[in-house]
Amino acid sequence: MENKSLKRVTSIWIITILVLFVASILLGIIMRFNQGTKINLAPATFYAYMTTHGLTMVGIWVVAGMAAVHYLLTRYVKVPLSINIFAMLFTVIGVVLLWAATLVGHFHAAWTFLYPLPFYTAWEAWATPVFLLGIGVLGIGWFVWAVGMLVSILKNYSLSQAFAWQHFKKDNGIETPPFILIATVSLIGVIVCLLTAVLLLILYFAEYFSKGSFTNDPLLMKNLTYFFGHTIINEALYLGLATLYELLPEISGRPRFKTTWYVALAWNCTLVFVLTAFFHHLYMDFVQPEGFQMIGQIASYLASLPSATVTAFSVVILIYNNSIKWSLANILFFIGVMGWLIGGMGAVIDATISNNFILHNTLWVPAHFHTYNAMGNVLFSLAFFWWAANEFTNTHNDRRERFKTILLLVGGFGFVLMFYIGGALSIPRRYSVYPEEFTSAAMLATAGAWFACIYLLGIVLMLIDIVKKCTRVFSSSSV
Amino acid sequence: MEKHQSLLVIFLILAGLIASIFLHIYRSSLITYGAEGMYNPTRKRYFFFLILASVAVILMSVTIPDSPYFMFADKQPSKVVFVAAKQFSFILSNQAIDPKKGGAGENIEIPVGELVEFRVSSLDVTHGFAIYDDKSNLVAQTQAMPGYINKLRWKFNTPGTYNILCLEFCGVAHAFMRASFTVK
C-alpha cells in the first residue's frame, strides 16, 4: 500500500517537474530570442524571466534528485512518506512565493540575488521579503526531507558504513551499496548548503528589519551566496549520479556496481571537494585571501579526478564491448555522462584562475553549467522518470526512441555550443541585449534559441509519454 | 591566435574526443554474442587516474603563477586611475573619487606601454569592471564591490580606445553600463 502511495507521490513530482521544466525552457527561449533582437522585452521583464528561469531550473532538478533518491532508497531502508509530502507542500508554497515575487512583483535580482542588490528595489517593495521568504520555505521543506532520508539510512547503516569506510579494510564485512554511499554524501552536502542558505537569509532579514542600523559585509554575503548556490546544484548532480549507479546496470542487463575501496575514497573525497570548490566564483574578487583562491582552483581540479576515473570509467567498463539492452532510459544515462564530462571540461577551463580572468561572467559561464545540467543531470533525472513511468505501470519499453535522442543531442549540444562560442568572443552574460560591437552576439543568441526549441520538442515528446503513464498510477487497477 | 580562441579550440578538441570515445563505446556494445568486456580494466583505471592526476598537477603549477593576483606585483605603476561603479555608470578619475560628490568623472588617457593601476570600488551594488580592446576582446577585469578597493594592474601595449563594460549583474540597465578611455 505504501509502495503504491510512494509511486503516486513520485508520479506527482515527475509530472510537476516536467511541466515546470517546459515552462522554464520557454522562458529561456524567450530570453535568447530577446538577446537575438527577434522580440523586444523591457529589461525589467527580461531580468524577471531570467530570475524565474534560474530559480525554477535549480529548484526542479534538486527536487528531482531528491524524489528519485527517496524512491530508490526504499529498496534498502524504510523511508517515511510523510517527509516527502511535507517537502512537496513546502516546495509548492515556496515556488508560488518565488513566482509571485518575480512575475508579479518584478523582483529581478537573478537567482543568485547577490548582496546588496535585493535591497536596491527596482521592483515592488514587498517582492524582496517575499522572495527571501520563498527561499526560506523551500529550504525548510528540503531540509526536513534530506534529514529524514539520512535518518532512514542511519537506522540501518552505522555512520562509518554509510560512508563505506569498511571498504578501506581488507576484510570489509557488510557491503555498502554505492547508492547508499552516494546518497549519504549528497544528502550531507544538501544539508550543509541549506544551512548556509539559512544563515544567508538570517543576515538578509537582520539587515532588512534593522532598517539601516547595520549592514552586512558584501564579501561575506558573496561567499555565503556561492557556497549555497554552487553547492546545491552540484549536490543535485550527485543525487542524479546516485540514481545512475543504482539503475544503469539493472536497466542494461549488467551486474550491479560494487563498492570498492576506490569508489569509497572517490565519494568521500568528493564531499570535501564539492564543499570547497565554490571559491572559484570569487576569483575576480581580489579582496579574497589568496589561500581561498588557490583552494578554489585546486578543489575544482581535484573534483574532476573521482568523477572521471571512478564514475565515468565505471560506466565505460560496464558498457564497453558488452552486450547491452539499450532503451531510452540507459541511453539518457549514457549521454548524460558524456554531457557531464564535456561540461566538466568547460568548467575546468573556467576554474583555472588565469583563464577566468578573461572568461568570468562571459557566456562561457552559462555554457558550462547548461552543459552540466541540460546535457548531464537533467538526462539522469529524465532517465529515472522514463524508467519509473514504465516501472510504475509495468510497461517494458525497450525502444531506443532514436528520434527523441537525436532531438536532445542536436538541440542540447547546439544550444550550449552557441554559448561556448559567445564566451570565446567575450560576450557578457546576463545582458538583455548585446552592445553593437559584439557583431555575432545576436545571431548566436537566435541560433541558440532555435536549438533550444529542438531540445524542447524532445522534452515535450518525452513528457507526453511519461505523463500518460504516470497518470495511470492514480487509477485503481494500477500496481 | 588570441587566448580566447585557443581556449575554445582546446575545449572543442576535448569535447570532440569525449564524444568520439563515447560513440566508440556505444558501438562496441551493439554486439549480440561473444561479449568480452574490457581487458584488464583495473590497470587501465590506474593508468587513466595517473595521467589525469599528472595533467592536473602540471596545469595547476603552470597556471597558478599566471593569476592576476601576482601580475606586475613587483613593478611600480606610473599612473593610477580611480574607478567608482554605480547603477548604471562608471566614474573614472585621475583623483580619488569622493562618493558624496560623485560626479561624471573625467576623460582618461593612459600612456602606451606604461603600467597603470586601476583602483576599483562601487558606490552601491557589486559591479564588474571589465576592459575590452577595440576588437571587443576582454582584456582584464576585476570586481567592483562596495566597501572594498580592488587594484587591477595592466600594461596597454596597443594604442586605441578601450571600453569598460559591467560584468556583474547589477540591475535593469546592467547591459547599458559602459565607459571608455584612450591609450596613447
Added chain:
Amino acid sequence: MHPRIFFIIGIIYFTTSVVFSQTDRFNRLEENKVYQQVANVVVTTPTEQVALSSLYSRTPLIIALIFTRCTGVCSPMILNLYENINHLQSDKNFKVLVLSFDSMDNIKDMSRFATRYGLENNKQWIFATTSQIKELNISIGFNPIWDTSKKQFNHEALFVGINKDGYITKKVVGIRSYTALADMIKEINNEFVISYPLPKINMLFSCFDYNPITGKKKPSWGLLILLLPFIITCMLLILLVKYTRKN
C-alpha cells in the same frame, strides 16, 4: 558530556558573539598623489642637513606632518603612530620622519617635541624641519590652512609612505588602527597589496581583519559564519547517530 550540550553551547556562543567592527573614518583624499615622486627637499635633522633622497634611499620612510605649537591632532597622531608601531613589532625595514610644516619651527623645537614622547634617542624616529615645505606639500597633496583667529593650522593628520625610490606608495589620513599602518609598511617595502577594505560603518560581520604580524588577513567572525554550516552539520550528524542508535 552529552553531545546536545555542545550544540547548545555552540548556539549560545554564536548568538552572544555579535561584534560590530570599528568605525574608522576614511578619507578618500588619501588616494591622491599615490605613485608620484615626493619632492627631494633638503631636511635638517639634529645631526645633519641632508636631501630627503639620502634618507629614503637607505630605508623606506613614513613621513608624519606636524607642527610643534599644535594644540589639536598632532600629539594624538604621533602617540597613535608610536603605539601602533610598538603593537605591530614589524620586522620590516622603515623609519619615521616627523617633519614640521610650520616655518616657525626650528630643530630645537623638534628636539623638544621628540622629548615629550621619549623619542629623542630612538633610532627609528627622525625629527626634522625643512625650508622647502611648500614644495614638499605640493608633491604630497598636503594643504594646511592657517586659522588666524585660533592661531593654529587646520590640517589633516597625514602620514605619507615613501619607498626607497622616492615614490609615494601609500597615504593614510587620520588616527587609524594598526591595520592601516601594517598596509603602509608593506607598501613602502614594495609589497603589493592587491586589495583593501574601506572602513566599515556598522557592519555586522566581516570576513577578515588584517594580521599585522604576518601581514596577512586573519579570520574574523565572518569566517566563523562561513564554517558554521559545516560545524552544525557535523553536530547534527552526531545527534542523528545517537538518535538512531537509541531507536
